[in-house]
Amino acid sequence: MDVVQIRGGKPLRGTVAISGAKNAALPIFAAALLTDEPCVIENVPDLSDIRFMIKIIESLGAEVVKAGDNAWQIRAAELDHVATYEQVRKMRASVCLMGPLLGRLRKAVVSLPGGCVIGPRPIDLHLKGFKKLGCAIDIKEGYVQMDGSRMKGSDVFLGGRHGSTVLGTANLVMAATLIPGITRIDSAACEPEVVDLCRMLVSMGARIDGIGSHILTIEGVKQLHGCTHRVIPDRIEAGTFILGAAVTRGDLTLEGVRMEHLGALLDKLEECGLSVARNGSPDSVRVDGRDLRPAPVDVITLPHPGFPTDLQAQMCALMAVTPGISVITEKIYPHRFMHVPELQRMGADISMEGASAIIKGVDKLSGAPVMASDLRASAALFLAALAAEGESWVQRIYHIDRGYEKIDEKLRALGADITRKNQEEMPAHFLPET
Numbered sequence: 001m002d003v004v005q006i007r008g009g010k011p012l013r014g015t016v017a018i019s020g021a022k023n024a025a026l027p028i029f030a031a032a033l034l035t036d037e038p039c040v041i042e043n044v045p046d047l048s049d050i051r052f053m054i055k056i057i058e059s060l061g062a063e064v065v066k067a068g069d070n071a072w073q074i075r076a077a078e079l080d081h082v083a084t085y086e087q088v089r090k091m092r093a094s095v096c097l098m099g100p101l102l103g104r105l106r107k108a109v110v111s112l113p114g115g116c117v118i119g120p121r122p123i124d125l126h127l128k129g130f131k132k133l134g135c136a137i138d139i140k141e142g143y144v145q146m147d148g149s150r151m152k153g154s155d156v157f158l159g160g161r162h163g164s165t166v167l168g169t170a171n172l173v174m175a176a177t178l179i180p181g182i183t184r185i186d187s188a189a190c191e192p193e194v195v196d197l198c199r200m201l202v203s204m205g206a207r208i209d210g211i212g213s214h215i216l217t218i219e220g221v222k223q224l225h226g227c228t229h230r231v232i233p234d235r236i237e238a239g240t241f242i243l244g245a246a247v248t249r250g251d252l253t254l255e256g257v258r259m260e261h262l263g264a265l266l267d268k269l270e271e272c273g274l275s276v277a278r279n280g281s282p283d284s285v286r287v288d289g290r291d292l293r294p295a296p297v298d299v300i301t302l303p304h305p306g307f308p309t310d311l312q313a314q315m316c317a318l319m320a321v322t323p324g325i326s327v328i329t330e331k332i333y334p335h336r337f338m339h340v341p342e343l344q345r346m347g348a349d350i351s352m353e354g355a356s357a358i359i360k361g362v363d364k365l366s367g368a369p370v371m372a373s374d375l376r377a378s379a380a381l382f383l384a385a386l387a388a389e390g391e392s393w394v395q396r397i398y399h400i401d402r403g404y405e406k407i408d409e410k411l412r413a414l415g416a417d418i419t420r421k422n423q424e425e426m427p428a429h430f431l432p433e434t
């Protein structure tokens with residue numbers, strides 16, 4: 001198993017290219033199943049989750065071939081309707097195959113995904129939405145069995161206890177593009193990734209109104225056609241590098257960024273004292289953290305355009321070394337604080353109060369062996385290790401490889417002292433007891 005060794009204390013400096021968004025690309029790959037014509041998807045990040053999605057859609061009958069650097073062509077001339085537990089449990093995002101299968105075949109059998117380390121992640125809203133469109137649903141032996149033969153457009157309210165649902169909205173929109181009649185989704189998610197999916201669907205011939213708002217109206221069409229679509233840049237990867245510049249007092253230029261997708265983060269960072277400015281072209285930004293004396297800020301995660309939950313852990317890493325007290329409250333996944341005990345191992349002073357982390361900034365963190373529990377927690381540990389004094393070993397980095405393209409290479413090119421190694425190369429006193 002791979003681990004990374006990070007010797008902290010070096011500011012990140014230079015230019016980094018931001019990759020395509022994982023969370024946009026995954027449902028977009030699923031959307032390609034809505035037509036039997038080829039779809040070409042560009043700006044796809046090279047990630048284990050993407051490779052995994054390719055395997056699943058291939059097992060459903062799609063042909064997937066490379067179509068250039070970071071581009072794939074998907075053609076689902078034939079399509080099966082069963083996604084097994086073996087497939088879905090490895091990547092929860094595979095639930096977003098339900099929508100395309102129902103749209104195209106009017107039937108789907110998809111395993112329930114099971115537990116997730118960041119807390120309960122039900123799919124009741126997805127199922128409620130499909131039922132509202134007339135889909136008969138039966139849950140048997142861990143599988144959702146869906147008969148969509150009588151589906152037709154309808155009004156659906158898709159808000160839940162924690163707000164809107166990103167993949168639930170994606171699922172319903174995808175199904176509705178091919179379901180007869182008009183579907184109106186109220187309390188739809190308006191994350192940039194949902195907008196990107198809708199744009200792709202429109203270029204396939206779908207009729208969708210209200211893109212980017214909380215009310216989406218979809219008029220079902222008889223069939224969709226192939227298209228070429230370029231995935232948006234990954235706002236979470238961009239946010240992670242911006243926070244990396246802040247925590248290491250670095251100076252970074254990020255290429256391929258949409259500032260308008262990062263409003264809540266940039267607003268918090270401005271409050272914190274960090275300037276992030278456009279750098280000539282519209283998709284280039286410069287983050288100069290060299291003279292930063294950060295001020296503590298309170299953060300609450302919320303659905304877009306609020307502060308993204310996927311940057312909460314990384315923000316905790318910055319606040320851990322920001323003098324004063326900050327409070328970070330998680331409203332989307334109240335249990336998503338697995339990074340906290342690991343940051344504490346590095347000397348962070350954090351106490352938990354329900355779904356809030358109360359962080360008293362310390363002068364310095366100290367390097368330590370730490371364990372990644374999930375994708376964004378890993379990113380937080382990388383940032384903490386880059387800022388810490390001494391050496392850290394981050395274990396279970398397969399989590400970070402799910403969502404950050406070539407993260408160690410990108411960081412090394414920016415001056416970080418980071419090396420990917422085999423776990424056996426860890427010094428004996430760092431190895432976990434067996």
Ligand code: EPU
Binds near residue numbers: 160193331333
């Ligand atoms: N929820 C329900 N019922 C549902 C669906 C969701 O109660 O049927 C709740 C969830 O438990 C959560 C909230 O609603 O409290 C929002 O969940 P959402 O459905 O929006 O999450 P998701 O679509 O499953 C996507 C991203 C996550 C990201 C969330 C929130 C993908 C592949 N995943 O998940 O990304 O945290 O939206 O923005 O798009 C990550 O990249 O690390 C990641 C976890």
